[in-house]
Amino acid sequence: MSLATTFLGVNFANPFMNAAGVMCQTENELTSLAQSSSGSLITKSCTSAFREGNPEPRYSKAPLGSINSMGLPNLGFDFYFNYAKNTFPSVNVSNKPIFFSISGLSLEESTSMAQSLCPLATEGQVILELNLSCPNVPGKPQIGYDMEDMDRYLNAVSSVYSMPFGVKMPPYFDFAHFDSAAAVLNKYDKVAFVTCINSVGNGLVIDIDSEQTLIRPKAGFGGIGGSYVLPTALANVNAFYTRCPGKKIIGCGGVTSGSEAFMHILAGASLVQIGTQLQEEGVGVFDRILSELRTLMEKKGYTTLSDFHGKLKTL
Ligand SMILES: CC(C)(C)CCc1c(C(=O)O)[nH]c(=O)[nH]c1=O
Helix, strand or coil: CCCCEEECCEEECCCEEECCCCCCCCHHHHHHHHCCCCCCEECCCECCCCECCCCCCCEEEECCEEEECCCCCECCHHHHHHHHHHHHHHHCCCCCCEEEEECCCCHHHHHHHHHHHHHHHHCCCCEEEEECCCCCCCCCCCHHHCHHHHHHHHHHHHHHCCCCEEEEECCCCCHHHHHHHHHHHCCCCCEEEEEECCCEEEEECEECCCCEECCCHHHHEEEEECHHHHHHHHHHHHHHHHHCCCCEEEEECCCCCHHHHHHHHHHCEEEEEECHHHHHHCCHHHHHHHHHHHHHHHHHCCCCHHHCCCCCCCC
């Protein structure tokens, strides 16, 4: 029985990692992930400069998951670049790969960061995940929801970034959108993987006792994660798995146990990110979910991930 897998030519001891944004903003958090049982890790989406982010409370647990409007708090590109280049190798006791998330506030900022990151990627030290939920100009929807802007973004990054990279996609809910988003991604061979999904945007969770919102920013509106989003996450994983045959899929959304991880892999995910459950449970979640997935595979007679990867059956 092995949970090992190869992704973009790199060996992973297991398919699990954190979702960008969760437990990956500071050096201590990143090192805690580096020394956890995860197969890999990813940094908090960064901007060029340090960002304070939104006023707290900006994250809250909710009955079936979580809500957040963090506002992109991060220590700035240089911090994560130096962490990946200099600090990570010294704390990476299990030689696990590290992903690097970028979310510039403009096409120019993201392109500039990608260009600066490229040397580290060519040395095989990082894998870029470009966050397409990044903000657009006010009045326009996030990049992932504007196909022309997404095309321009990928064209700009591809022209300065010489290595394969991936994109973090917002959730889609309409077959016309699965089709049009996949059509844009399939124009770029350098887009080697697609991470589905980011949080389901602008939900509203209400506390009935206080009659208040749970978070302060945006009048309580925020991205929804956790069990609430599992069916949408699985649909997006499978929709892009079938529409982008030349690309790998990373699944993210609603993974709280080995069962949901199994579903993501069955739907087409090669790696699986854990967000809300990691935030709530801590890094022990990786040990628990690894054990649960092993037990489930044993019960089903599977010995490797490829025995069931992408093999979802329809009726
Ligand atoms: C939502 C943005 C602030 C534009 C990007 C960062 C981000 C955040 C965040 O930092 O608020 N939260 C998420 O659930 N997903 C994200 O991609």
